[in-house]
Amino acid sequence: MAETSAASPKATSKKMRRQEAEALILSAAEKVFAEAGFGGATMQLIADVAGLPKANLHYYFPTKELLYRQVVQKIFQIWLQAADIFDQADGPEEGIGAYIDAKMEISRRHADGSKVWASEVMHGAPVIQDYLETTLTDWTNGRIEVIERWIAEGRMAPIDPRHLLYMLWATTQHYADFGHQIDTLNGGSPLNDKQWEAAKSNIKTIILRGIGATE
């Protein structure tokens, strides 16, 4: 018989290793933080979703803030990985197109994490301000250089790279953060495979043509 517990079953053995216990808790926490925000989330609810007693959470994550911090860092890593695609590309059409695909995939597969990230930034980034000032700033400046090179080479129109990046982030992230609104306007159902493809396609068409990277 299968477990009837909430999230993932508690595995067969009674005791868990640190790694899997932490992963289970992080996953539950991501979901709850996404749905309720940091302030609205409770350790009790996270424990219920994880199928563990609350005291057990505090064994692995001493405080709520520490748990939250790890959830945010986890999604930030995923977010940064999509960056690599930008560099491997040879020109704007390929690079930005692939970046849009990657970020849309993140919005679809990691919607909860995206929401947690958005919520964190929206509330003034109390936890990851240092990341914004170091890692994100460096990454952004690197990408700006790439885009400026493309412009200098005449491979796209002279757009302010900064605002182009914001547009890429905004548009792709929107499908996660405002997913509920999109679903509602879709008759109450989540977008299906074809609709996600249409979304990606539309975004790429508009932006790539908009920056003059395609004909």
Next chain:
Amino acid sequence: MAETSAASPKATSKKMRRQEAEALILSAAEKVFAEAGFGGATMQLIADVAGLPKANLHYYFPTKELLYRQVVQKIFQIWLQAADIFDQADGPEEGIGAYIDAKMEISRRHADGSKVWASEVMHGAPVIQDYLETTLTDWTNGRIEVIERWIAEGRMAPIDPRHLLYMLWATTQHYADFGHQIDTLNGGSPLNDKQWEAAKSNIKTIILRGIGATE
């Protein structure tokens, strides 16, 4: 001597009329909800920002949820007003261009309200789900018709109107919701007038060219 109280001084007279008291509280609430989210906001903090005793808040707004609901409705009204611009326009370049300007102005002037709205939708719209299903759905369908007409008239490329609207919402809203991130990447300072103009200009250039509404 000037009041040293937090937000706006309590006015000269000891008693306030309903209207101004409610406006003062709504303004403070908008700020606190934006900064802390619904769950993280406390009536005590809202009271402090408004410069009133907590019990006084409950005199005008019996419950936290009722107060929150009014804050959300307030920004939704502003949001909808920007819609009119769409209809008054004669073609896509004028209509969408003006809509971008209007929504960017909202992001700048009502950043707190925008964040509250984003937060509400992100958490599944527990309070304004009915608005999404009625008012917003109607508005969206109306705009889709307009855009489809423009496409049929050959005034812009055949883009899926729905995803175009999402892009408009996402891009403009981003400057409010992720304002903190943008400010950080701007060296820690808010965008100045010139930079806001540049942002609007870039967005309009990319999108209008992207949908083939300009040459």
Next chain:
DNA sequence: GGCCTTCCTGACCGTATGGTCAAAATCAGA
């Protein structure tokens, strides 16, 4: 002034929350 309505507020209440702790359970290795 007298009276009524509206507004204001300190003190209070029940509950829920983040976090603690000590004892029990489980496991790996000898």
Next chain:
DNA sequence: TCTGATTTTGACCATACGGTCAGGAAGGCC
């Protein structure tokens, strides 16, 4: 099987929260 380290957990605690209430203060109107 014994032993020490790790993990699990119910019970518990202090605090902070949303909300209540009774009584006082202020203003309008005759």
